Amino acid sequence: MQGKRNYNLILGAAITAVMLSLILSGLIRTPHDPNKINAGNSLSAPSAQYLLGTDNFGRDILSRVIIGAGSTLYVAAATVAIGALAGMLIGGLTGYFGGWVDELFMRAGDIILAFPSILLALVLISLIGPGRNNIIIALGIMFIPSFARVVRGEYVRCRELDYVHSARIIGTGNMRIMFVHILPNAAPVILRAIAIGFNNAVLAEASMSYLGLGVQPPDASLGRMLSESQSYLFSAPWYALSAGIAIVLLILGFSLLGEGIGARDNA
Amino acid sequence: MRYILKRLVVLVVTLFIISALSFIAFQLIPGDPVTKMLGVEATPERIAQLRELLGLDRSVMVRYFEWLSGFVTGDFGLSYSYSTPVSQLLGDKVITTSTLSAMAFALVVLISIPAGFLLARLSDIRSKGKGAAARRALATLAGAVNQIIMSIPPFFAGIILTYIFGLVLRLFTPGAFVSYSSGAGGFLLYLLFPALAIALPRSAMVVKLLRGSIQGELQGDYVRTAYSRGGSRFYVLIRHVARNAILPVVTFLAMTLADIVAGSIIIEQVFAIPGTGRLLLLSISNRDYPVVQAIVVFIASLVVVVNFLADLAYQYIDPRIRLG
Numbered sequence: 359m360q361g362k363r364n365y366n367l368i369l370g371a372a373i374t375a376v377m378l379s380l381i382l383s384g385l386i387r388t389p390h391d392p393n394k395i396n397a398g399n400s401l402s403a404p405s406a407q408y409l410l411g412t413d414n415f416g417r418d419i420l421s422r423v424i425i426g427a428g429s430t431l432y433v434a435a436a437t438v439a440i441g442a443l444a445g446m447l448i449g450g451l452t453g454y455f456g457g458w459v460d461e462l463f464m465r466a467g468d469i470i471l472a473f474p475s476i477l478l479a480l481v482l483i484s485l486i487g488p489g490r491n492n493i494i495i496a497l498g499i500m501f502i503p504s505f506a507r508v509v510r511g512e513y514v515r516c517r518e519l520d521y522v523h524s525a526r527i528i529g530t531g532n533m534r535i536m537f538v539h540i541l542p543n544a545a546p547v548i549l550r551a552i553a554i555g556f557n558n559a560v561l562a563e564a565s566m567s568y569l570g571l572g573v574q575p576p577d578a579s580l581g582r583m584l585s586e587s588q589s590y591l592f593s594a595p596w597y598a599l600s601a602g603i604a605i606v607l608l609i610l611g612f613s614l615l616g617e618g619i620g621a622r623d624n625a
Numbered sequence: 626m627r628y629i630l631k632r633l634v635v636l637v638v639t640l641f642i643i644s645a646l647s648f649i650a651f652q653l654i655p656g657d658p659v660t661k662m663l664g665v666e667a668t669p670e671r672i673a674q675l676r677e678l679l680g681l682d683r684s685v686m687v688r689y690f691e692w693l694s695g696f697v698t699g700d701f702g703l704s705y706s707y708s709t710p711v712s713q714l715l716g717d718k719v720i721t722t723s724t725l726s727a728m729a730f731a732l733v734v735l736i737s738i739p740a741g742f743l744l745a746r747l748s749d750i751r752s753k754g755k756g757a758a759a760r761r762a763l764a765t766l767a768g769a770v771n772q773i774i775m776s777i778p779p780f781f782a783g784i785i786l787t788y789i790f791g792l793v794l795r796l797f798t799p800g801a802f803v804s805y806s807s808g809a810g811g812f813l814l815y816l817l818f819p820a821l822a823i824a825l826p827r828s829a830m831v832v833k834l835l836r837g838s839i840q841g842e843l844q845g846d847y848v849r850t851a852y853s854r855g856g857s858r859f860y861v862l863i864r865h866v867a868r869n870a871i872l873p874v875v876t877f878l879a880m881t882l883a884d885i886v887a888g889s890i891i892i893e894q895v896f897a898i899p900g901t902g903r904l905l906l907l908s909i910s911n912r913d914y915p916v917v918q919a920i921v922v923f924i925a926s927l928v929v930v931v932n933f934l935a936d937l938a939y940q941y942i943d944p945r946i947r948l949g
Contacts, residue, residue, distance in 0.1 A: 469639055473925060474887030481921055484909040485650060561778055565891055568780050569906060588784060588895070591799075592792045602781040610776040 367618025370553075373611035377604075381428040390418035392425045393576050401594040410600040413583070414590055419597060422578035423604045429573050430580050430608065433494055434559035440498030442552055445505020452506070453513025454536055464510070467503035475500050475558075476565060488571040497562050501555055508551045512544035546619065553616035560608045580605050629937065636933050643925045644696070648689050651914040692918075701919040706911045711919045714904065719923070720805060722889055722900040725816050725823075729885045732824035733831060734878070740828070741835030741874075744768070746862065748836065749843065768836075774829040779888050783822035783895035790818055800897045819896045823888045827881050834877055838870040845869075872943055879935030883928040 389409070396416030404411040410419040452460035470478070482496035516522060517540070525535050566572045567581030575582065583601035591598055692702060701711035748764035777785075791799040797818060803811035842848065843866060851861045890902030901920055908916035 469642060474883045474928060476887040476890060477921065477924055480890070480905065480909060481647070481650065481917070484912075484917055564778055565780065569891065569894060584781060584784060585894075588787075591784065591788055595788055598781075598784050598788070602777075602784065605778055605781060606773070606776050609778070610773060613776055614772070 364618050364621055366614045366621060370611050370614025370616075370618050373607055374615060377427060377431075377608055377611060380424055381431055384421075384424035384428055388418075388421035388424050390421045392417060392421040392578050394418075401590055401597070403594075404596055411594065411596045413594075413597055414586065419583075419600050422583060423580070423600050426573075426578040426580040426583055426601065427604050427608060429490070429578065430560055430563050430567075430605070433490060433497070433563040433572070434556050436494045437497040437501055437559040437563070438552055438555040440494070441501025441505045441555060442548070444498075444502045445507075446509050446548065448502065449506035449509030449511075450513055450536055450541075453510035454517055454532070454540070456514075460510070463506065467507055470500075470503045471507075475562065479562065479566065480569075480571075483566070483571050488574070490573050493563065493566050493572045497559060497566075500562075501559065505548075505551055505555065508547060509544065512547050513540060516540045516543055546622075550616050550619045553612050553619055557609055557612040557616060560605065560612065564605045628940075632933060632936060636929060639929055640926055643929070644693055644922050645689065647918050647921045647925070648692060649685070651918055652685050696919075696922065702915040704908075704913055704916050706908075706913045711915050714916060715901065715919060715923070717804070717806075718899065718901045718904050721816075721898060722886075722893070722902065724805070724812075725820055725889050725892070725898070725900065726882075726886045728813070728816055728820035729823040729827075729889070730878075730882055732820055733827045733881060733885070736824060737828040737831035737835065738871075738874070741832045742839065742862065742867070744771070744832060745836045745839035745843075745870075746858075748840070768833075771829045771832055775826055775833065777826050779823050779826055780891050780895050782825050783819060783892055786818045786822050787896070802896070802898050804899075815896075816898070819889075819892045819898060822895070823885055823892055827885065831874060831877060831881070835870065835874050838873050839866060842866045842870045868942075872939075875935070875939055875942060879932060879939075882931050882935075886924055886927060 394417060396412070399412055399416040400414050402408060402412045402416075408418050408420065410423065413419055413422065448463060452463050479493075479496045479500055482499065483492060486492045486495065513536075522535060522539060525539050530539070563572060564581040564584075567579040568585050570582065570585065572581060573579035580601045584598060584605075587594070587597035587601060695702060699712055701715070703709070704711050704714055707714060744764060744767055747760050747767065787799045790796045797815055801815075803815045805812040839862075847865060848861060851865050856864070889900065890905060892898075893900045893902035894906070901923070905917065905920045908914075908920070
């Protein structure tokens with residue numbers, strides 16, 4: 359649609375930018391020390407000094423939300439990087455060359471995708487143990503098939519197009535066709551897959567750390583804050599709300615970005 | 626018929642691969658369950674005795690086929706940490722988790738399909754006359770709220786529902802699970818809120834999908850024809866559009882079912898429900914692999930079988946699909 363503003367893209371970019379700048383500023387300094395315990399000031403309500411209140415150990419919730427969101431985003435970025443790079447390699451090669459290898463990888467991908475991803479991640483974690491790096495490995499592997507599928511689809515579509523035929527006629531090598539000719543044409547679709555991947559990775563990381571399998575205490579993580587806040591839900595509802603809303607904003611930002619990119623391509 | 630047979634073969638092969646993978650995966654990990662159970666000071670005789678009891682003295686292949694044949698007959702082996710049959714541990718918990726998943730799925734269907742039609746009706750760009758602008762504004766607002774609900778993780782939705790319905794309105798006591806043996810009414814009432822927590826974000830996704838699908842269908846020539854024959858707006862929507870618009874939703878609902886079953890693993894933690902999910906997490910931290918294996922294969926089989934049934938349902942709804 360001509361002339362219609364792409365509100366999804368604008369809003370998604372705005373929310374993500376706000377969260378990102380909060381997280382980046384948290385790398386330099388946070389309002390308070392996120393791990394400093396102050397027993398005399400536990401579960402205090404939001405105030406001018408502690409904007410989002412304090413938790414059961416008297417730690418500043420805002421500082422912990424900022425650090426926790428950073429940790430979530432770090433895991434999500436690493437996960438998406440593993441999934442996207444491996445997925446692009448596998449999807450590109452199988453989609454471009456086809457044949458029985460393609461068939462084999464796609465069937466294997468079908469089986470993995472048929473599983474609920476949380477269940478698979480749990481099984482992997484039970485094999486390699488909890489912790490931040492192991493979560494990245496488990497979730498990264500989990501994300502490969504969906505990226506491979508998206509990229510493969512683009513390569514299958516593009517490999518019979520005229521520009522690829524022309525390139526082949528003038529003697530361009532397969533590698534150059536794959537990465538210099540086709541990849542830029544597949545970029546919008548891959549970009550969208552990455553935005554959706556971030557959305558899913560944030561949800562997955564938050565779920566795993568809610569279950570206590572991700573970042574280990576005393577380091578802040580949004581999921582673990584939510585699970586701790588449950589014991590104080592009645593007396594300190596702001597604790598649960600702060601951590602929860604941070605997760606929702608991260609997911610909302612990335613999902614709107616994904617849709618915005620999709621809408622721009624179809625316009 | 627040939628298609629169904631072919632799918633059945635694929636189904637059996639998939640189940641076979643899943644069972645083999647989940648069995649082998651747990652054989653590869655370092656750490657001997659027997660030394661863990663008996664401690665490091667156990668005598669070699671005791672170790673050998675327990676290894677024989679657990680069947681660990683034989684080769685992996687033999688154990689796999691024994692485990693598989695046991696699985697088919699309902700014998701899932703012995704739990705390492707409780708020394709009771711896994712089937713006995715699972716019994717009640719399977720019922721709880723299945724009920725929770727079924728309720729969540731029913732809620733998704735009950736909430737999302739009417740809401741999707743309502744939203745599509747509100748945002749119909751051809752609606753004219755008094756209040757049309759207000760209706761469209763309402764539709765935009767509802768769409769935005771829907772997008773936010775989509776982004777709420779089920780466990781956060783669960784915490785919000787606990788606060789509203791458990792602590793403020795006191796409709797249930799958080800943490801005080803009622804088992805089905807002590808009263809079906811209390812059991813279902815307690816599960817209603819966790820089911821809602823799983824269902825809300827999923828429903829929002831279905832609403833969005835259904836709204837888009839209906840709006841796409843409304844552009845079709847057959848819709849104009851139906852209107853020109855004098856069909857009312859409601860009649861055309863239900864009689865003509867609904868049948869076509871619902872197709873992608875059926876596929877999505879089938880995929881959703883897998884996520885609902887997996888989502889219950891986390892929601893059981895939120896509401897302290899002693900179901901399969903809690904047992905799975907406990908067994909993972911205790912390294913009680915027979916239990917983990919049984920639950921993984923159970924959930925995976927459920928998912929694969931449901932996908933198969935959804936495929937059949939899809940064919941039934943849309944006769945155009947006749948894959949060879």
